[in-house]
Amino acid sequence: MNRYEQICAPFYGNRLLFGDPAEPRIVAVEIANGKEVEIIRRNKDKLARERRPLKLFALLADRALLKGLPATHRIAELRGDFPLRFIAYFDSLNAIESARQYLRYVTKIPPAMSEVPYLILGDPVEQYLMLTGITCFMGMQFGDLHRMQLDIETYISDGFEFPSPVREGDRIVAVALSGSDGFGCVLSGKHMDERTMLAEMVRIIQERDPDVIEGHNLFRFDLEYLESRAFRHGVTLSLGRNGSPLRARPSRMQVADRTIAYRRYNIYGRSIVDTWLLAQHYDIASRELEGFGLKELAQHFGVARPNRVYIDPARVSDYFEHRVDDLCAYALDDAREAGALAEMLSPSYFVQAQIFPYSYQTVMLRGNATKIDALLMRSYLAAGHSIPFTNAPREVAGGHTEIRRCGVAHNVLHCDVTSLYPSLMLEGKHHPANDRLGIFLRILSDLRSFRVQAKTAVRELAGIERRNMEALQQTFKILLNSFYGYLGFSLGHFNDFEQANTVTRRGRELIQRAIVELENRGALVIEVDTDGIYFVAPFPLDDESAALELVDSISEWMPAGIRLEIDGRYPAMFSYKMKNYVLLDERGEITIRGSGLKSRGIERFQRRFMEEMFGLLLNGRRDQLEALYQDYLGRLSRHEIAIPELMKTETLQDSPEIYRDKLGSGRRNIAAAYELALKAARPYLSGDQISYYVSGRGSNVKVAVAAKLAVDFDSRRPDENVEYYQAKLADLYEKFRPFARRGGLFPPDEIDQVENAPVQQELFPSLKDAEADP
Numbered sequence: 001m002n003r004y005e006q007i008c009a010p011f012y013g014n015r016l017l018f019g020d021p022a023e024p025r026i027v028a029v030e031i032a033n034g035k036e037v038e039i040i041r042r043n044k045d046k047l048a049r050e051r052r053p054l055k056l057f058a059l060l061a062d063r064a065l066l067k068g069l070p071a072t073h074r075i076a077e078l079r080g081d082f083p084l085r086f087i088a089y090f091d092s093l094n095a096i097e098s099a100r101q102y103l104r105y106v107t108k109i110p111p112a113m114s115e116v117p118y119l120i121l122g123d124p125v126e127q128y129l130m131l132t133g134i135t136c137f138m139g140m141q142f143g144d145l146h147r148m149q150l151d152i153e154t155y156i157s158d159g160f161e162f163p164s165p166v167r168e169g170d171r172i173v174a175v176a177l178s179g180s181d182g183f184g185c186v187l188s189g190k191h192m193d194e195r196t197m198l199a200e201m202v203r204i205i206q207e208r209d210p211d212v213i214e215g216h217n218l219f220r221f222d223l224e225y226l227e228s229r230a231f232r233h234g235v236t237l238s239l240g241r242n243g244s245p246l247r248a249r250p251s252r253m254q255v256a257d258r259t260i261a262y263r264r265y266n267i268y269g270r271s272i273v274d275t276w277l278l279a280q281h282y283d284i285a286s287r288e289l290e291g292f293g294l295k296e297l298a299q300h301f302g303v304a305r306p307n308r309v310y311i312d313p314a315r316v317s318d319y320f321e322h323r324v325d326d327l328c329a330y331a332l333d334d335a336r337e338a339g340a341l342a343e344m345l346s347p348s349y350f351v352q353a354q355i356f357p358y359s360y361q362t363v364m365l366r367g368n369a370t371k372i373d374a375l376l377m378r379s380y381l382a383a384g385h386s387i388p389f390t391n392a393p394r395e396v397a398g399g400h401t402e403i404r405r406c407g408v409a410h411n412v413l414h415c416d417v418t419s420l421y422p423s424l425m426l427e428g429k430h431h432p433a434n435d436r437l438g439i440f441l442r443i444l445s446d447l448r449s450f451r452v453q454a455k456t457a458v459r460e461l462a463g464i465e466r467r468n469m470e471a472l473q474q475t476f477k478i479l480l481n482s483f484y485g486y487l488g489f490s491l492g493h494f495n496d497f498e499q500a501n502t503v504t505r506r507g508r509e510l511i512q513r514a515i516v517e518l519e520n521r522g523a524l525v526i527e528v529d530t531d532g533i534y535f536v537a538p539f540p541l542d543d544e545s546a547a548l549e550l551v552d553s554i555s556e557w558m559p560a561g562i563r564l565e566i567d568g569r570y571p572a573m574f575s576y577k578m579k580n581y582v583l584l585d586e587r588g589e590i591t592i593r594g595s596g597l598k599s600r601g602i603e604r605f606q607r608r609f610m611e612e613m614f615g616l617l618l619n620g621r622r623d624q625l626e627a628l629y630q631d632y633l634g635r636l637s638r639h640e641i642a643i644p645e646l647m648k649t650e651t652l653q654d655s656p657e658i659y660r661d662k663l664g665s666g667r668r669n670i671a672a673a674y675e676l677a678l679k680a681a682r683p684y685l686s687g688d689q690i691s692y693y694v695s696g697r698g699s700n701v702k703v704a705v706a707a708k709l710a711v712d713f714d715s716r717r718p719d720e721n722v723e724y725y726q727a728k729l730a731d732l733y734e735k736f737r738p739f740a741r742r743g744g745l746f747p748p749d750e751i752d753q754v755e756n757a758p759v760q761q762e763l764f765p766s767l768k769d770a771e772a773d774p
Contacts, residue, residue, distance in 0.1 A: 004465040007457045011450050011472065012138065016379055016443050017355055019129075024139035027211045028241070028269045029125055029359065034093045037128055040241065040269050042144065042211060056096040056127045058103070059084040059387055061117035069102050071095035078386040080436060084119055085386035093124060119387070129357035130378050136353040136360055141468050145350070147180040147342070148210035151335040152222050153327060155189070155317050159682050161711055162689040165228035172229055173320045175201050176331035178339055179208060186328040189320065195233040198226070205239055210270060212360070213239075214342040215335070216294040217276040219262045223248070227265075241269030253365055255280045264365070271361040275338055278345040278364065287593045290607070294337060303340035308333040314711070347471030348478065355475075368482035369489035376494050379439045387493055388434040394497035396488040400508040402515075402528045403578045405745040408617050409526055409536050412583075414568030415551065416532035417514070419477075420507055421484035422448060423562045430503050432487065432496040440494065444483050451476035514564065517554045524745065526575050534573060534581070536745075541569045541586075572618040574739070577748070584618040605632070605645040605725070606732055613736060622740040629733045636725050639718040646720055647710040649691040652677060656684055672707035680709075695719045699727035 012018055025041045032038040032051055041048045060066065063075045063086045074089045090096045100111075100120050109116045121127050129135065137145075153176075156162065157169035164170055173189035175197055185204070187197045205213070215222055227246060230237050237246040251264035260280065265272055279297055283289045290296060298304040309330040311319055319327040346364075353360040356371050357378055363371070380387055417423070422444055424430065431440045454473035461469050486492050487500035514533065515525050522538030539546035547566050555563035574582040580594030590611065592598045597610065609632055616624050635641050650673040654662070659674040672692055677684035684690070691710035694703055701724055713720070 004461060004469065007453065007469070008472070011454070012354075014446055014450075016439065017375075017446060018138065019135040019355070019357070019378070020133040020382065022138045023134050025144075026134065026136050026138065027140075027145070028271070029129065029134065029136070030242075030268050031093065031124055032242075035091060037125075038242075038269075039134075042140070042146070044144075047209070054091055054093070054124070054128065055131045056090040056093075056124055057131055057381075058088045058090070058096065058099050059119040060086040060088060062086070063088075065103060065106060065118060066099065069099060071098040071102075073099065078381075079384055080386040082386035082388040082434070082436075083117070084389070087381070096120065096124070096127075115389070123362070125359060126357055126362070126374070130374065130381060133357075133378065133382060135355060135357065137350060138354055141464070142343075142347045142350045142471065143180075143464055143468075145180070145212055146208075146210045147212045147214055147339065148183075148205065148208060149176075149178045149335040149339040149342070150213055150215045150218065150222060151176040151331050151338060152225060153316050153320075153331045154225065155320055156314075157682070159680070159711070160688075161314060161691050161709075163225070164685055164688055165225045165232075166685065172197060172225065173316070174328055174331045176328070176335040177201070177204055178332060178335040179210065180339060180343075183208065184332050184336065186332050188324060188328055190324045194229060195235055198230050198233065198235045198237070201226075202235075202238055209241070212271045212273055213267065214273040214275065214338055214346075216274070216297075216338045216341065218272060218274040219265060219277065220274075223265045223272075224263055239267045239270070241267075244268045251365075253277065253280075254367060255284060266361070271359060273342050273346055273361070273364065275341045275345060278342070278349075281364075282345060288591055290592075290598060294334060294341070297341055298337045301341065301344050303337060303344060305333055305337055305340075308337070347467065348475045351471050351475040355479075368478065369486045369492060372479070372482055372486040373489065373492045373494070375443065376435070376439055380437065383437060385437060390491060390493055391434075391495050391497060393490040394501075396497055396500045397504050397508075399504060399530055400511045400528060401530065401578060403526075403575065403748050404528075405524065405526045406575050406577070406748045406750075407739055407742065407745040408622075409524070409573045409575065409745050410571060411537050411541055412526065412534055412570040412573040413523075413537045413541070413547065413566055414532055414534050414570070415564045415566050417510065417558075417562060418565045419448060419451075419480050420510070420562070421503055422480045424503050424506050424510075424559070425484065427559045427561055428503075428506065430487075430499045432494040432499060434494050434496070440483070444480070447476050447480045447483075451480060510558065510562070513557070514554060517557075518550075521550060521553070523550075526573065526745070527578070527581060529579050532567070534575075541571065572620075574614055574617050575745070576736075576739075582614045582618065590614060590618065602732075603646055603648060603725075603728070605641050606728065608645065609729065609732065610736075613733075617736075617739065622743060625733075625737070625740045629729070632729055633726055636722050636729070639715075639720070639722075641725075643693055643710055643713045643715075643720065646725060647691045647693045648672075649689055651689050652684060652686055655686045658686075670704045672704045675704050676707055676709055694721045694724050696721045697723060699723045 012022065025043060026039055027042045028040040030038045035054050036051045037054055039050045039052060061083045066073065066075065066088055072091065072095055076087050078085045078087055088099065090099065103118050104111065107117060121130065152172050153174040154163035155171050155173045157167055160167070171194050175187040178184040187200055189197065192200065223246065226237065227248065238244065239246050246265055246267055248263050248265045251262055253260045253262065276292055279289060279292050289300060309326055311327065311330045316327065349360065349364045352363045352371070356363055357374055358366060377387060426441065426445055426448065429441065451473060454469055454476060458466060458469050458473055484503060487496050487503065489495050511528060515528060518525055518533065518535055524536040526534045526536065551564040551566060570583045570585055572584040576594070577596055580596040582597065583591045585591065592614065612628055613625060616622060616628060652673060656674055656677040659668070660678065662668040663670060673690040676690055676692055692707040693710055693713060694701065694706050695708045696706040701721060706721060
């Protein structure tokens with residue numbers, strides 16, 4: 001046993017976390033037929049497949065609920081007095097579905113209601129894993145998976161900007177496939193028709209037999225496009241390991257406060273990994289991504305391939321006609337970059353598939369609180385214990401957030417209370433009142449211990465083992481912080497809103513005391529949010545002993561096991577508003593956080609201006625801001641800023657016809673993208689994207705009237721509305737000019753007073769001229 005295996009042994013030996021029994025090397029569990037599951041294992045380059053009887057269940061508040069059900073079943077009583085104290089076992093899909101329909105009929109209560117007296121999990125694979133304790137990938141490392149990447153390039157008919165699989169002239173012109181073993185190939189539309197390309201793609205995937213298929217935006221573009229074109233040609237996408245076709249259903253995923261609708265695809269025996277969705281999850285915690293395109297993400301994470309081929313997506317059709325070799329190289333580079341991105345974002349989910357009763361694909365799509373609920377339920381069912389109903393939702397107060405100072409600060413430290421809420425829960429023994437078996441705190445304690453051990457081990461390992469240990473450490477951290485959120489999870493069977501509020505109150509009190517202690521020791525606190533405390537240090541950033549002395553002195557009065565930790569050093573910071581700030585790190589790189597500073601709803605030229613402006617502010621060159629602003633005004637007036645920097649791109653959520661009906665009935669407002677779609681000579685559909693710019697003269701134009709398609713812009717006769725874009729730049733500059741004028745830090749109420757003052761029109765002579773021009 002090597003050092004890595006020695007470190008991991010106690011982790012994987014923990015049956016509460018990793019399930020029981022620890023069956024090795026399972027890469028997939030599938031419903032083989034109405035009465036069997038298939039277990040697929042990988043042993044290096046060989047697969048072993050085994051059929052087992054299907055095990056399904058329903059939880060009941062009263063065994064009489066199934067009295068009269070003709071389907072074969074067996075009912076057992078669970079110990080304890082929680083409401084769901086009977087379990088009914090079924091051995092077929094037909095039987096569990098009959099039970100589901102029968103229970104709906106006899107109870108007359110919709111299954112989504114909290115008082116429904118039964119529970120049937122929707123996914124039969126989850127039911128099987130929950131009852132048996134089996135999890136995927138035990139005894140494996142991430143590198144053991146056989147992974148394949150997929151990317152397609154599509155031809156776009158003249159007059160359109162974005163592809164549509166139902167449009168007559170659009171089609172697939174390249175399919176790129178790559179593998180974690182170095183494999184790579186491109187199927188070109190120059191050498192075969194679309195039908196042949198689709199059939200060959202299926203053959204290659206079946207021949208190489210990957211465990212995982214990865215790609216960027218697979219669910220929302222590539223697979224949907226492939227499915228539609230295959231249907232058109234009568235090709236069956238038989239991608240399953242049993243020869244079954246690609247399957248799909250409408251689905252939704254909650255990402256923070258956004259609901260993302262997508263078409264969820266499934267392939268028998270294989271997992272689908274969409275790096276676009278993984279990036280959405282990543283950004284919840286990091287709040288640092290500027291966009292979610294593959295090229296942007298590859299650059300951000302440092303996995304962009306050297307000397308890779310870049311092509312303007314709008315010119316794919318042109319490249320296919322005239323430079324097809326470059327197009328094929330571009331497609332293969334995209335596939336390989338998607339693989340590199342998956343290799344960076346997926347390992348934590350690989351570990352989670354070893355823990356939770358979900359497939360690898362499903363564990364990426366479920367929320368953390370839902371996973372914790374499954375973990376607790378699995379432990380209770382393994383102990384033969386009854387399950388409680390969910391508690392009715394109650395409001396849970398948030399943590400302490402505060403902005404004390406705005407402006408530019410130098411010599412900034414960021415400190416955090418290490419795992420604040422989990423530490424408070426363990427120290428104060430805060431657990432759900434319904435956790436009669438004490439599972440909650442046992443798992444939480446193990447996770448904290450494991451995370452500390454894994455974090456320490458990362459420093460002594462190298463290469464692949466270091467990466468795998470980092471994935472373990474990151475997973476333990478995610479789960480640790482999810483246990484507090486679970487207390488206030490409305491769908492959790494062991495939720496406890498009273499405990500959630502108690503923990504939050506104690507956290508607020510502790511952070512407020514830490515603020516006082518910091519300022520008593522000469523620090524200037526700038527902002528406090530869910531990430532920790534930003535403050536101006538009363539000593540140089542490189543004074544490690546002073547930093548250690550500061551955190552030690554403040555940690556002395558904290559409860560046992562809880563202490564401050566310095567986890568960020570920044571030569572400069574711009575504090576704008578609550579949870580909106582810019583950081584300059586010691587490498588000279590800038591990180592922008594907060595929707596008020598990095599809104600994706602503004603044009604690209606405004607984002608570029610803000611990035612340059614923040615760079616000047618943070619590097620002590622605020623006297624150059626006016627020159628930067630005047631430079632942008634001049635470039636606009638000289639038509640030197642390209643249309644891609646000025647245009648907006650919007651997706652049509654409704655068809656143009658539905659938009660027209662809604663507009664006519666007063667159910668929505670006029671919108672530029674839809675107006676352009678209605679005027680277009682070619683038909684636009686729901687889901688199509690439209691890029692447009694604003695033409696004409698004057699800053700007060702109606703955008704819906706003055707908008708033009710970006711593809712119609714003629715650089716020889718530029719007609720973008722210079723005054724309109726200059727006015728947008730002026731409004732943006734005016735928001736930040738007070739910081740340049742004032743300098744330093746000041747209370748937030750003072751900046752509000754400056755921002756609410758009237759715009760000084762005389763500062764912008766170009767606007768005066770524009771309004772006077774007819």
